[in-house]
Amino acid sequence: MTRATYRFREHVLTPDTGPDSDPWQYAMECKGCGQRNGSSGSAEDGTEWAADHLKGNPGHLTYREIITRPYRFEPGAWL
Ligand SMILES: [Zn+2]
Numbered sequence: 001m002t003r004a005t006y007r008f009r010e011h012v013l014t015p016d017t018g019p020d021s022d023p024w025q026y027a028m029e030c031k032g033c034g035q036r037n038g039s040s041g042s043a044e045d046g047t048e049w050a051a052d053h054l055k056g057n058p059g060h061l062t063y064r065e066i067i068t069r070p071y072r073f074e075p076g077a078w079l
Pocket of ligand 1: 060
């Protein structure tokens with residue numbers, strides 16, 4: 001039986017800014033009731049949604065913004 005030799009390579013995780021990368025996605029969530037708007041490519045959509053949500057729900061004053069952005073491992077040195 002032969003023994004295989006494996007080589008490993010360092011990889012560095014970086015934000016993916018390549019042409020094939022996914023666009024950033026923004027979503028806004030009400031901390032009061034957990035309702036969330038659909039994610040969108042624009043952060044402004046979330047702030048508009050929150051303003052509308054506050055109009056309908058006067059006590060709901062706190063929100064969290066959820067940002068999804070792509071990452072990619074870049075190959076580095078062989079170990
Ligand atoms: Zn709410």
